[in-house]
Amino acid sequence: MRSLLSVLLVVFVAVVSAISTTGDRLLVILEDVADKASYSTFLGDLESRGFKIAFETPKSESLSLFHLGERAYDHVIFFPTKSKGLGPNLTPQILLQFINAKGNILLTLSSGTVAPTSFVSLLAELDIQLPVDRTGLVVDHFSYDSASAADLHDVLLLPAPENLRRDVKNFFGAAESDDEVIAFPRGVGAALGSGELLTPILRAPRTAYSYNPKEQAEVVDDLFGAGEQLALVSAFQGRNSARFTLVGSAEMLQDKWFDAKVKAVGGKSATVQTFNRKFAKQVSGWTFQEIGVVRVNWIEHHLNEAGASNESNPAIYRIKNDVAYTISLSEWSWSSWTAFKVPANDELQLEFSMLSPLHRLHLKLDPAQSSPEAAAYTVSFKAPDQHGIFNFKVNYKRPFLTNVEEKNTVSVRHMAHDEWPRSFVISGAWPWIAGIGATVTGWVAFCGLWMYSASPDKKLAIKKTQ
Amino acid sequence: MRFLQSFTSALLLAAAGTAHAASAWGFDDGAVSVSKKASDGSSKAKLSQKEPLSTPVSLGSTDALKITLTAKDNGKAKRPHQAFLVLREQDSGLEAPFPLTVKENGKAVVNINQKEIPVQLLVSPKPLQASIVIGSFGSAQGLNTHVFDLETTTDPNAPPPSYEKPLRYGKRDEIYHIFRADPRSPPKIISLFFALAVTATVPALFIGWIALGANANHLTKALGSSPLSHSLFFGSIVAMEFVFFLYYTTWNLFQVLPVIGIVGVVTILSGTKALSEVQSRRLAGER
The missing domain is CATH 2.60.40 (Immunoglobulin-like)
Structure with a gap:
């Protein structure tokens, strides 16, 4: 009985760990718990991936993100609420504290509702600007869904987001066929600051712009943002790897836009599929640390010289020693750890630094030490000719990947007095060695001469005294 | 009334839609x-x-x-x-x-x-x-x-507009430490020449001494009067040089010091005897 229970426990633990690397407690905040029906597919997908979902309204008194100083939830989703403020349980300070405690937040907005001040302050803290009146509507007169928004043009149809940069892995890539599009209905665009922690996931098309439907219905006099400046879905990852995602349109996560049929204006085919469901999975999976989580398994460094001891991770090296460094990395991908593969055009780099790096080298994949679950990256190099306290430092921070910052400290010592080349192999020392030899020979000969030499002028001296 | 209004506006919209098609x-x-x-x-x-x-x-x-x-x-x-x-x-x-x-x-x-x-x-x-x-x-x-x-076109008198790219996480330039140059020796032929020149001073010294009448005539006399102290004294001087040679080649300081101590004591003890014998010869007017 007990063994069965423990087996069950093991299975349970395995299931629990097969969700997110940071936990499975998910809080969903809605204006009205009954609203969850319209997001049932999205929430059902999350539940089927193993999240334990709790529902609350902002007004609820039992709502608390922390319990006894610890996070009560690992992840939070905010769906749009009508109230202007969010009450004392969700102040911007508490939300920031939640992010600082490595909690992940998925925040959705809608152009129909004014964003609560709590969110605006939080977004300002993260350097994300919303339109002036805390609401706005993104329209594009060039690519809209002509079936549902023939007149208002507020349902944007977007192709799958392209790679952000050439050296960044695309987690939000295309669906199976190129024809599929993302529908972005009645959403808010945000302007991102220039910080390195912010990354746009989905940008507005070049011809899209944001306006205030209440005040700028006739003419756009003051433009908040247009074109690719507008981020429709944007990501923030803190230095503690906590993730925050802003989705401009909550409606795109609703059931009716999952695998919906839309008609692109001027498009050839009559209707195209939306792949909102897959995109929602990618965005929520990234936010809740189901993808793009990098783990360091082990780090090893040793003296890489013939005949030297192959002790692992020694505390001291000598200048000009050949040193080999290996780091093993895994990446969590939905349900399992896989070998972390450095994206094309990117490099994993090792710095050997004392105050500033003296070496910065590319680590290369070592297939001999890699497995399907872990990839080992290695580099060997000659320690600099400068003694001191050095760090092996791997500082791998990339958009969409959790931060890897590993520092191992070693001493690098001088040459010992008996590690230098002998003087007789240095040709410049030969005259000096010859000088010592001459002095020694002369000294020994002089000693003998002084003690055993008879006076050559003995007869002369005797003659003189006589 | 309101219904009618919305109906007419909807109608208008529809009409506008058809009118402006294409x-x-x-x-x-x-x-x-x-x-x-x-x-x-x-x-x-x-x-x-x-x-x-x-x-x-x-x-x-x-x-x-x-x-x-x-x-x-x-x-x-x-x-x-x-x-x-x-x-x-x-x-x-x-x-x-x-x-x-x-x-x-x-x-x-x-x-x-x-x-x-x-x-x-x-x-x-x-x-x-x-x-x-x-x-x-x-x-x-x-x-x-x-x-x-x-x-x-920018104003040539004003400073040109400058723009600093914002920080982005990404790979950085490689750095290879530049090692100091190894110490160098002069050409071997020069070292060899001077080494030979220094070595040549030894025979030159011997020749000079012999020209001044250096000899070893008292060797038998000295060994005859105090054989032990003379052989120990001269032997300890040679042994001291040999200890220095070993220090240069293989020994470390802690191996050298006790041996130097022993050799030094031998030098002092035998030296007093040997040198007083030399003094006796000098006082006898033989030197």
């Missing part, structure tokens, strides 16, 4: 002018929505660029919701939109000077692509057309 936005009377502040000359060119101007428009640091046009929906002057002039940097694709002020009758105007153009675009080495984007609600097709190229 209509398209465009513009007429488009013109771009650059007025110079310094010299009061100005240049003007007509814009066409069909093809861009063949020569780029030049905008100095104090000049003002003015674009006027009349937006038209299927040839009829009308106010669009979106009327932007978009400047685009050709390499990076960065864009800066400038909304045109549009009147009811479709007349639109925008004034731009260099201060309003973002610095990222100003530092571009290539001319900026200026396009007009006109679009509005309803079914009328929008217009997005390249109308001219804009060349910005």
